[in-house]
Amino acid sequence: MKLLDKLLCVLVLSVGAVVSPVQAAEALRLDSAPVRLDNASLQNGAKLFVNYCLNCHGASFLRYNRLTQIGLTEEQIKDNLMFSADKVGEQMKVALRREDAKQWFGVAPPDLTLVARARASESGTGADWLYTYLRGFYRDDTRPTGWNNVVFPNVGMPHALWSLQGEQEARFVTKDDGHGKQVRQLEKLEITKPGLLMPEEYDAQVADLVSFIVWMGEPAQATRRGLGWLVLAALSVLAVLTYLLKRAYWKDVH
């Protein structure tokens, strides 16, 4: 290649490097979720999901028998996790009627199968959002449900896990945002009435629940990564062979 071609290569590639998202400062920092996709965490997450979420939120793209993938038998699924379905091949739907739900909460609770993928943003992964959200409920008497959330202000959902976490209160401070504007910023969340779990225990439970929601968003994700290494290994071999073939043929090009 001529020098000029090389220079242009460098130019194009270096411009490409700038494309990586330039992150804007967000008002609220999301906590990094300790996602673990091992069977123990996922099974505990499934239990929490079925007991605390599935009453209002569906997971309508997920079939109960898909949970065999996280190490449960169909018998275990039927006996412990299926409250509103008859057949193990059914999707995880809710009995709650959408019209009723809309009247009770102001908005029908969304299907959660893909929520971990939908909530990803420049501020963090969908898991980070969920992990912070589920630990960010606080008491607010101005809201119809009595609850508010630091990640999702004025959310329609009450704190479904309050019996585990207890009740929190939010302390806000008013600060100058550096441009002479006064903004209300969260200073800290404080537990005012303890729940069944210690804060660290609660965080661990939420981490398992979030892990399950991440798994549910794409049950094939572990298979996908595993297969990826195989494909890359096979292609590497092919790359060597095709390169040798090319070199052999091009020997006589002068």
Add this chain to the structure above:
Amino acid sequence: MSQMDTLLDKGKQALGWVDERFPLTSLYKAHLSEYYAPKNFNFWYFFGSLALLVLVNQIVTGIFLVMHYKPDAALNAAGVPVAFASVEYIMRDVPGGWIIRYLHSTGASAFFIVVYLHMFRGLLYGSYRKPRELVWLFGIAIFLCLMGEAFFGYLLPWGQMSGWGAQVIVNLFAAIPVIGPDLSIFIRGDFVVSDATLNRFFAFHVIAIPLVLLGLVTAHLIALHEVGSNNPDGVEIKKKKDTNGIPLDGIPFHPYYTVKDGFVAVVFLMVFSVVVFFAPEGGGYFLEYNNFVPYDALQTPPHIAPVWYFTPFYSILRATTSNFMWVLGALALIVGGLTVVSTKSKNVKALAVGVTAILLAGFALLDAKVWGVVLMGGSVMLFGLLPWLDQSPVKSVRYKGVLYASVLSVFVVAFVLLGILGTKAPGYAFFGLIPGEPVAAVCSVLYLAFFAFMPWYSRMDATKPEPERVTWK
């Protein structure tokens, strides 16, 4: 006669039988074994065959997706649109469905990466110049089809970005004076993006556009093989032939370039696989996060951004504000004035004055939104004028002067900056400091200027003499 010889003989007979009825051997020779390509192709020449590879990937994976996808906006029992649910059905319940879908969604972005690099090669080495004007124009038509194909296809997963992206783009047609509002309803088949829109976009995506695309790709290749490939030196290899009439610097496409492109294809597939298997969302650029939420015609997302490959043109649209009309007016005046001064033909002078006057009147009378739409479409079409705008005595950047190399570099930087800004919400600032809007406006002007002033700067440029034969190693 040995058994092997008998078999070979039978094979030759069979081929003879076919050749008497269909020009199989002569087609094979004309397009592969006796199509002589310059031997000095470099990195930038990989992207043509890679585009073909990605096209095949899109068609094959597309066929399997259509077997399971349902273009239906009605809600299923769980309250989810059937189209959206059928995509998740493919991702979960269809064996191997997830890999087919990721190959297709990643392939869409890969197609644009490959095609943009393929087009950049044309700008580098003057591949659009005589006698390859039609190769280039077919290529531009392919690019337009590809944009249409991507746009129609993006509606099908029926997520929030699918629906609202389509709504924004179809509404652009409403900017056309007089017929615009009715036209946009005609395109959608409804007042909002709905089931009617989904079904017609599906028809366009799976049959109408692919048919045209395949026809254009064939025309692109036939035209290319008629005139022969350009090369990094921009000299015609057909000028120097040996006694058999074979170009001295040409080598048969098969086997030389088939084995070379074969290796390149494997390397490309490795990069492609890294995305498919380890980052299918492409950081939210290949599969937008908000598109994992089903489309809701009553809930507008706070920020609607087109997929990354449309964003340079989308940025030009957004930059065309009413203040920007003054800049456009000035640009038209300068180009018109330059044309009048630099031509001797009275007809051209009159034409330049007329066109400038019409443009100025249009800028003054019509809404900036109309011009934004015109510029967005026009900025793509401008590529089609390159064969006639470029007046340089040489084709390749290797022998063009510093002027063209600098102008092209500025153009690439402007194009990429426009692309980045198009993915951001209005009010975005680089590093929180440099506001995006003025940058987009400047980059839009630079984009237009690359084409508008080419007849002049390509003539002014201090070029070097082209070599007699291609340079090699």
